[in-house]
Amino acid sequence: MTIAYLGLGANLGDARQTLKDAVVCLAQQHTITVLAKSSVYRTAPIDSSGDDYFNCVVKLETSLPARSLLRLCHHIELQFGRERPYRNAPRTLDLDILLYGASSIDEADLVVPHPRMTERAFVLVPLVELEPDLILPQRGRADAFIETVADQRIEKVATCQCMVAAQRDSDATATPSTKTDCR
Ligand code: A4P
Numbered sequence: 001m002t003i004a005y006l007g008l009g010a011n012l013g014d015a016r017q018t019l020k021d022a023v024v025c026l027a028q029q030h031t032i033t034v035l036a037k038s039s040v041y042r043t044a045p046i047d048s049s050g051d052d053y054f055n056c057v058v059k060l061e062t063s064l065p066a067r068s069l070l071r072l073c074h075h076i077e078l079q080f081g082r083e084r085p086y087r088n089a090p091r092t093l094d095l096d097i098l099l100y101g102a103s104s105i106d107e108a109d110l111v112v113p114h115p116r117m118t119e120r121a122f123v124l125v126p127l128v129e130l131e132p133d134l135i136l137p138q139r140g141r142a143d144a145f146i147e148t149v150a151d152q153r154i155e156k157v158a159t160c161q162c163m164v165a166a167q168r169d170s171d172a173t174a175t176p177s178t179k180t181d182c183r
């Protein structure tokens with residue numbers, strides 16, 4: 001079994017819902033156990049165009065070799081309608097392997113750790129949220145790179161407050177809650 005971290009990104013369609021559905025899809029694979037998921041972040045496109053992205057990072061345990069995990073990622077991307085008209089095009093879903101155990105892989109179609117992960121707030125911030133003390137193979141502490149991407153806009157998406165609202169509404173003396181977006 002290997003611990004791996006995947007970066008999820010989307011900026012086409014209902015991107016925020018897609019991230020949620022993609023995590024469920026990963027968790028349904030018999031070869032994968034999802035161990036943790038970061039918050040979802042709204043992020044400015046970096047070297048890309050279109051709407052803001054939604055991004056998150058998932059920590060998982062898998063019996064798959066790295067290459068098979070990549071194939072699975074591509075398969076799931078396709079299921080979510082991924083098209084590749086050009087590099088860094090807006091996308092319904094992108095699944096990147098950020099880390100695969102302590103492995104360093106440098107092959108034509110698979111490079112791990114992901115070569116651009118330390119340049120991107122949309123990867124570093126959710127990753128460090130999940131693992132504050134994470135050490136990257138040959139690169140040192142992940143959190144040390146965060147100040148170098150401080151100019152990239154990223155904001156945590158508020159989590160659902162439904163349970164809090166339901167509790168408040170059950171108290172007859174409380175003001176009824178406003179409708180909450182649960183996605
Ligand atoms: N590939 C090589 N290594 C990996 C890896 N570790 N994980 C190959 C996944 N794929 C890997 O990827 C292109 C090729 O990279 C694949 O054939 C695979 O074999 P792709 O998903 O087809 O295309 P891409 O995602 O456009 O390319 P790439 O190089 O992964 O782009 P980046 O650098 O990941 O950037 N801005 C915001 N705010 N949020 C984003 O999520 N994403 C990108 C994509 C740009 N800007 C963004 C975001």
Ligand code: MG
Nearest residue numbers: 094095096097
């Ligand atoms: Mg990709």
